[in-house]
Every structure is written in C-alpha cells, then in structure tokens.
Amino acid sequence: MPSIDVCFSPELLHLYELKGKAVVAVDILRATSTMTTAFAHGATQIFPVMQLEECLAFSDKGCLTAAERDGQKAEGFDLGNSPFSYMNGTVKGKDIAITTTNGTRAIRLSEDAEEIIVGSFLNLSTVVNHLKELQLDVIVVCAGWKGNFNLEDTLYAGALAERLEGEFTFANDATLAALYLYRSAKADMFTFLQQSSHVQRLLRLDITKDVAFCLEEDKYNVLPVWKEDRLIDLLAKSAEA
Ligand code: 3SL
Numbered sequence: 001m002p003s004i005d006v007c008f009s010p011e012l013l014h015l016y017e018l019k020g021k022a023v024v025a026v027d028i029l030r031a032t033s034t035m036t037t038a039f040a041h042g043a044t045q046i047f048p049v050m051q052l053e054e055c056l057a058f059s060d061k062g063c064l065t066a067a068e069r070d071g072q073k074a075e076g077f078d079l080g081n082s083p084f085s086y087m088n089g090t091v092k093g094k095d096i097a098i099t100t101t102n103g104t105r106a107i108r109l110s111e112d113a114e115e116i117i118v119g120s121f122l123n124l125s126t127v128v129n130h131l132k133e134l135q136l137d138v139i140v141v142c143a144g145w146k147g148n149f150n151l152e153d154t155l156y157a158g159a160l161a162e163r164l165e166g167e168f169t170f171a172n173d174a175t176l177a178a179l180y181l182y183r184s185a186k187a188d189m190f191t192f193l194q195q196s197s198h199v200q201r202l203l204r205l206d207i208t209k210d211v212a213f214c215l216e217e218d219k220y221n222v223l224p225v226w227k228e229d230r231l232i233d234l235l236a237k238s239a240e241a
Contacts, residue, residue, distance in 0.1 A: 031103020058097030158182025
C-alpha cells in the first residue's frame with residue numbers, strides 16, 4: 001500500500017526523499033488555488049518561477065506575467081495572485097509565467113519528484129482520484145510562509161489524508177497531525193482560519209473574498225501537473241493529444 005507524508009515547509013524538504021514519489025504542492029492562500037483557477041479559465045501552460053526578473057523575461061515569449069510579493073501584485077506585471085483576476089477571460093488560450101512568495105518556490109523545490117501535482121481545495125477530488133490511480137508514495141509539500149508552518153496548507157494535507165485513509169498508509173505523525181487538524185476545522189474552515197497569520201495579512205491588505213473562494217471544495221476538474229519546466233492541465237483536451 002502506498003503512503004502519504006506531509007512536509008510542513010519547503011525548508012524541511014532536505015529531510016524527505018522525493019525520488020520516485022508524487023508530490024502534491026500546495027499553497028491554499030493563494031498560489032495553487034490561483035493556478036487551478038487559471039487552468040479552469042482556459043490558461044494553456046503555467047511556468048512557475050522563483051525570481052521576479054526571470055518571470056518578467058517570459059513576456060518576450062508571449063506569456064502573460066504574474067507576480068506577487070508579500071501579498072501584493074508586483075509592479076510591472078500583467079497579473080497578481082488573486083484567483084478573481086484570472087476569471088474575466090484574460091487568460092483563455094494564454095501561457096502564464098508566475099512567481100509568488102512561497103507557492104512557486106514549493107513547486108520548484110520539488111523537482112526531484114516522479115510527479116508534481118498542484119493541489120488546492122478547488123480541485124481536491126480530482127487530485128485524490130489521480131493519486132489513487134498513480135499508486136505512488138505521496139508527499140504533500142506545504143508552501144507555508146517564508147519557511148514557517150501555516151494552518152491552511154496543513155488543512156489541505158489533512159483533507160487529502162482523510163480521503164486517502166484506508167488506501168494509503170500514514171508515513172508518520174505529520175500526516176496524523178494534519179488529519180486531526182482538518183477534522184477539527186472542516187465543518188467551518190473559514191472561521192477556523194480567521195486568526196491565522198496569512199488570513200490576517202490578507203485582511204490587512206483588504207483582500208477578503210479570496211479566502212472564502214480558496215476554501216471552496218471541488219469547484220474545478222483540472223489537474224495541473226509538472227512537465228519538464230512547466231505545468232499543464234492533464235485533463236485539458238490539448239494535453240491528451
Ligand atoms: O506566498 C505565496 O506564494 C502567495 O500565494 C501568497 S498570497 O496569498 O498571494 O499573498
């Protein structure tokens with residue numbers, strides 16, 4: 001039986017062996033929720049990069065550029081990191097290069113994995129079904145905040161653990177902790193997260209509706225997966241060809 005483990009911060013990745021395993025990279029608020037939304041609204045490929053300059057250079061290749069630092073849209077880029085700015089038709093048929101404070105870093109630091117899947121509550125069941133088919137050991141890589149633990153990514157890891165229980169073993173206490181936390185929160189995750197650092201940070205920036213949106217479950221049937229140097233939606237028609 002495959003196992004599921006949880007890495008609470010990219011800074012802890014040196015403790016994990018990724019080779020031959022599936023990573024689910026998660027940054028609920030908001031990078032991986034936004035990437036999920038971008039694919040659901042027709043984005044064709046997403047290039048997650050770590051540096052602002054690297055991201056900006058993608059505009060020469062015809063990509064839209066998106067950047068967030070400390071919760072705010074970085075100057076000079078087409079898009080920020082609010083899922084709502086990806087819903088108005090702007091990204092349909094477009095490639096996007098994106099850099100965010102923590103989310104894109106979690107993805108790029110997971111490149112040793114056999115497969116990297118971008119997870120969010122918005123595509124929770126799609127990810128769960130894919131993991132069941134893959135039958136690889138899973139490591140959920142939480143983006144956290146600048147190396148620190150956060151609640152919202154941990155809740156997502158717990159949601160995965162709950163749905164995979166019985167078909168996957170729990171590698172260690174990290175998985176159990178995430179599961180217990182999720183069970184305490186799942187009836188009302190929005191209220192549970194009100195005092196969390198990043199919700200407070202977003203509220204200070206007057207970003208309010210994004211939090212409730214990013215906690216919606218199973219809104220989209222998209223499966224962003226890392227291929228060579230980019231993310232594609234494995235369920236998109238063009239990805240099947
Ligand atoms: O840290 C990140 O990668 C971002 O998702 C943070 S924010 O929600 O855009 O502030």
